[in-house]
Amino acid sequence: xTPERPPxxxxxxxxxxxxxxxxxxxDDTAQHMEELARRQPGFLSMESARTAEGFGITVSYWRSAQxxxxxxxxxxxxxxxxxxxxxWYTDYTVRVTxxxxxxxxxxxxxxxx
Amino acid sequence: xTPERPPxxxxxxxxxxxxxxxxxxxDDTAQHMEELARRQPGFLSMESARTAEGFGITVSYWRSAQxxxxxxxxxxxxxxxxxxxxxWYTDYTVRVTxxxxxxxxxxxxxxxx
Numbered sequence: 001x002t003p004e005r006p007p008x009x010x011x012x013x014x015x016x017x018x019x020x021x022x023x024x025x026x027d028d029t030a031q032h033m034e035e036l037a038r039r040q041p042g043f044l045s046m047e048s049a050r051t052a053e054g055f056g057i058t059v060s061y062w063r064s065a066q067x068x069x070x071x072x073x074x075x076x077x078x079x080x081x082x083x084x085x086x087x088w089y090t091d092y093t094v095r096v097t098x099x100x101x102x103x104x105x106x107x108x109x110x111x112x113x
Numbered sequence: 114x115t116p117e118r119p120p121x122x123x124x125x126x127x128x129x130x131x132x133x134x135x136x137x138x139x140d141d142t143a144q145h146m147e148e149l150a151r152r153q154p155g156f157l158s159m160e161s162a163r164t165a166e167g168f169g170i171t172v173s174y175w176r177s178a179q180x181x182x183x184x185x186x187x188x189x190x191x192x193x194x195x196x197x198x199x200x201w202y203t204d205y206t207v208r209v210t211x212x213x214x215x216x217x218x219x220x221x222x223x224x225x226x
Binding site: 010012018047048050051059065085090092095097098102103104107 | 163168198
């Protein structure tokens with residue numbers, strides 16, 4: 001759960017990886033971008049999942065859309081966006097959303113090891 | 114890309130699976146719920162990814178928040194929500210959001226086989 005009451009901003013980034021190669025630099029850049037995002041003003045949290053077929057969803061949470069706009073323009077992030085569009089993804093979509101409400105639960109079931 | 118101009122509604126559902134067993138019924142129910150969702154009024158599209166560690170993100174897109182509220186109350190869906198909370202997930206979060214803008218590209222890179 002994000003440490004904030006709605007409304008806050010969620011950015012839904014979906015992508016299909018092109019054929020990965022060990023030396024294409026994707027993993028290093030993705031890790032570095034996550035570390036960089038976590039240091040930006042207004043950052044709240046981030047979560048990701050990717051299927052074995054290379055389809056991925058990353059959602060990042062921010063205090064406001066203004067914070068997202070600032071993050072989009074960070075120089076290293078611009079370079080990573082360029083490589084994503086030209087090297088790493090066959091297609092991608094970015095959706096900037098306002099979270100209107102959220103709810104959830106820790107259910108007490110046994111977690112996987 | 115969703116076949117709709119913003120604003121439309123995106124529901125971000127994140128979940129951590131409890132230890133799966135072959136007979137716990139999760140896969141059948143998840144597939145059935147997706148088929149059922151696709152037949153609901155206002156449904157636009159749905160996409161999912163889950164990590165090997167059982168953390169998953171499913172995003173479903175709808176014409177409006179009213180359509181999402183109606184889907185939440187469909188009897189079979191209520192039963193699945195109950196089993197999710199009591200059997201299948203160690204924790205989960207639902208976020209109902211309004212998509213303010215979206216953009217993306219098909220980049221022409223080679224798709225994985």
